[in-house]
Amino acid sequence: MAKISYKLRDEDIKNWVKNGTRFGLLSDGNNLYLRYRPEDTYPRWIFRYSLQGNARTLGLGSLQHVSAAMARKEAARLLGLIATGRDVAQEKRERAQAAAMEAASQITVAQLAESYFERSVAPRLKHPGIVRAWIDKKINPAIGNLSASKVRPSHVDSLIQSVAREAPTVAPKLLSRLKAIFNHGVKLGYLSVNPASAFEASDAGPSAKVRERWLNRAELVSMLKAMREAPGWNEQNTLTVKLLLTLAVRKAELIESRIEEFDLAEGVWHLPSHRTKTKAAITIPLPTQAQASIRKLIHYGAGSEWLLPARKMQTRLKGHISLDTLNVGLEKSVFPLMKGVDPFTVHDFRRTARTHLEALDVDPFVAERCLNHKIGGLVGVYNKHDYLDKRRDALQRWADLLEDLDRPEAA
Template sequence: MGKLTDLDIRNWMRSGERFEQRGDGDGVYLCFPARFAVPVWKLRYRFAGKPRTVNLGSYRDLSIADARKTAKELRARVALGYDVAGEKQERKREAVAKIEAEKAVITMGALADDYFSSQILGRWKHPNIVRSRIENDIKPNIGKLAIGEIRPTHVDAMLKAIVRRGAPTMANDVLRWVKRMFDYAIKRQMISFNPAAAFDLADAGGKEESRDRWLTRSELAALFAAMRSARGWNIENGLTVKLLLLLAVRKGELIQARVSEFDLDAAVWYLPADRTKTGAAIDIPLPNQAVACLRELVRLGNGSGWLLPARKMQERMVPHIDLNTVGAALAKNIKPLMPGAENFTLHDFRRTARTHLAALGVAPHIGERCLNHAIKGVEGIYNQHDFFDERREALQKWADLLDVIAGDEQGKVVPLRPAKMA
């Protein structure tokens, strides 16, 4: 039989004719058994006196000319003493071993998830704080690296990146958590050393000191003016900032809130114990301005059970916005419009409210309860009155003052209610 032709091969394929081999010469032949969808090229040769066969590829991938050229190159290697079939099998074994090895590699992201599931979830009162550090800082910086490949230089670069964005306290938190995660991996024989072990707070955000930052009336007026004019600043972020100021609550308490916790008709927020720092539930009186903001957030949530639902699909699969979403937007869109103001954070709003409450003549123990601080000393032990009515009066005074402050730059009172209500 002569050389094969494309016409012959296509006719065999069209008619469904099957065969074990049709020769093309020089050891090259075509194989088309019933189990193959497309004919396959093969090369017969002898090595060390024994017959050998190697696959060249399918007819779909190799034309007749390509199959003959490949066979010629392989015969040349055989002539030089190489077993080309054995080489191909070895390459296949190496590829399979590499794939299996890659599957077995534990990345920092996987370690962080494992640590969170086994050591944090169900054990820590506020696990989402740790989850936030994992998703916002650890994974973006070193999450894709195999834990065995992470070196101190990687840890150092991550910490410096967090400090550069103006979050030294978070850099300290991240250092503490990655140290614990690497120790966890050592105990389970995943790695043999902790690449973060040599670092201390001086290498991250530095020694932490109690903050005393609060915003003055003029700074608050500048903040409201910036929120009215900033580009890229959405209404949900603005309402969140207003509520944090109006209610003096912690950002996690508000961001993780469910709509069902609020009775807007009665103007009360029933904050459950499992989401307070003190571990005690508290009923928070809502000033009129806060009720208006909350109604607008509920409307914008479009039926969500969360006050601040997640705005897009994300890997972390948390149903509400991230704890850093509003703070990051504040740093990006608002603070550049307040060049004369010293740096401040969302948490400083609590100190701001407390300071202005005192200036309004609110009694210290009422001001402390407005921040859900326990009353200290013997009085705190024996006096279990929650001062709900007094807190309502105090927070309403504070809300009315914020209305005045919001209008300072325009020379008129600007209510802290949304511009449009449903």
């Protein structure tokens, strides 16, 4: 058999790499070419052939990993296969597709949800902890170990119905997140279809009604008494609940607060715009009772930058306590002692404060600003007054009422 004479000399190839000499396709013979375009980090081996009048191209790898000897040996092998009628380029594509499908079939729902969270939730939401909790506590325990490609609509339905029975208002939101998670899988090629796509919000239960729950004076007395007596309920939790009630702020605004935001000498809390729902900064006047609570929490924090530092070692990387800490503690320790009181949530504290401020004859404009609500219409456009002194008086009267309701004799 005649010895094949190759057109490219190994010495020339080394010099081209050393000198950075760029070129298009240079034939080495035997259907093998070398390419070194400006966009190529290393020269690349290209195999070209024709099958049934159609041109085919097959990449064999870069010179970094495939030597000239290896590329020539592979080209000779491929020519032998082509001689038998095989389309080696198509076969390589099919193998790559099969490998991709195999890899996709291995990714679990938990892994897919994590990818979605890191790419689409954490960088975009101001408070990603809620979605984090849904993934960890709802989705993963139910279907997290399933291969994403094996999830069927029946799995989605079972999960959503289970959540709807426990938390009707959460189920539609969780369904929306499930759709987004599986759409993420479709975009990345892990899934061909979204198993949650056919579901509508109505499938997760009836539409949630606008909440109207608030705690009247008797219910506040019951809760304050229960917090004094509940086993496993600590003073930090009590102080936090009282601050939420007294200041009528959103839960995340208080839980994620840093000590530097509080000016106790002036008796105010400077809540920055990036941490408010309205994207507007606000100075919150602190009643004397709130100032005392904050000083106690700072003492408990033992030098932490957070007003409510994380208490468990596994959550300290976050810095502050979880957004679920109060909800879990109330449900476990306090609610069982509040016999005859209808269920309520931490968010209902804002409505509670607003209602009692009205009962204390606080001007509606002042009461709305106490909750950091934007004033609508032309009044909101032209009236930029912050009512700081009036808000201080209103919140102090509200704090005095709460203090009276917290006395043992009030029960």
